[in-house]
Amino acid sequence: MPKIWNKSIESHRQAVRQAILDSTATLVAQGGFPAATMSQIAERAGIGRATLYKYFPDVEAILVAWHQDHVAAHIARLTELRVGGSDAWERLQAVLLGYAQVARHRGGHGGDLSALVHRGENVLRAEQQLVDLFSGLLTEVAQAGRLRGDVPPKELAQFCIHALGAAGSLRSEAAVRRLVDVTLSALGGST
């Protein structure tokens, strides 16, 4: 097959996949996790059930894929913030706020759905990426002489990620910003 034809098939596949994920997300948002069926998803995505089954074996697999896409997008966004400015401390502020906002929205997940998508290899890999991202940035902050020197950056990375998880129980954007301030205030060095 000519290359351009391959490309077009691939982009068609991507479009169908995205339609499936979006339709499932909408159905779950409307009726909760166990409510969505493969038939409903196919109908909403505008494809046949047989086609749907070529992409995903069941609703769970779709939800896991949907969650993975979300996580990948969040990590891409945080990576942008990480390299975005010249001052390491300001980039740290931006990444902490960015992650707190992600954590805030995650707080809305129902328990069953959350237990389903937050397991497996891919989630562990994403968690490791997040720890690496925070550790790397905190090491830069340390090199700039702005980080406390008595705790390894990797431990401070775990501290940040967990502390910002509290955003899931916060109601207002102002409270999220206070949480980021509190977390930041634990990280600073004597300079």
Next chain:
Amino acid sequence: MPKIWNKSIESHRQAVRQAILDSTATLVAQGGFPAATMSQIAERAGIGRATLYKYFPDVEAILVAWHQDHVAAHIARLTELRVGGSDAWERLQAVLLGYAQVARHRGGHGGDLSALVHRGENVLRAEQQLVDLFSGLLTEVAQAGRLRGDVPPKELAQFCIHALGAAGSLRSEAAVRRLVDVTLSALGGST
């Protein structure tokens, strides 16, 4: 029935219940969560299967009860630490360290078991008790003029609980103490 007879029945029931929980905990620790069966548990607890089913309908119910007992014991211990000393800041240190040690051991749970026991009404109630315990103590620290004044104690309680959850990924007791220091350093006022 005379009162004393009632009491003896009740303490017998408690002893059997405890034997069931302990046997299940041992079996799960040895072979992982799905390995324990009702027959194995009955055998290990030294009771008949029929008796076991009078206490619990299935393995999951035993594990949930076992977890609830653990959580209740942790909260009782933290409550002791909370009221233990005269100085509010020292009691805060003790409670943070106590909770970090609980969180550290919880980090060892397998994902499936964790997802099973960390859901349901009782867990929500325990979480609320924990938030109340931290909020109450932080309010006392504020009254003693030792807490930062720009963030409500309830938000700081959520911050503490989440931040100390990082202990689950820490390997050493020294690292747990560093985590407590880092968390404490975010809470102090200007005095």
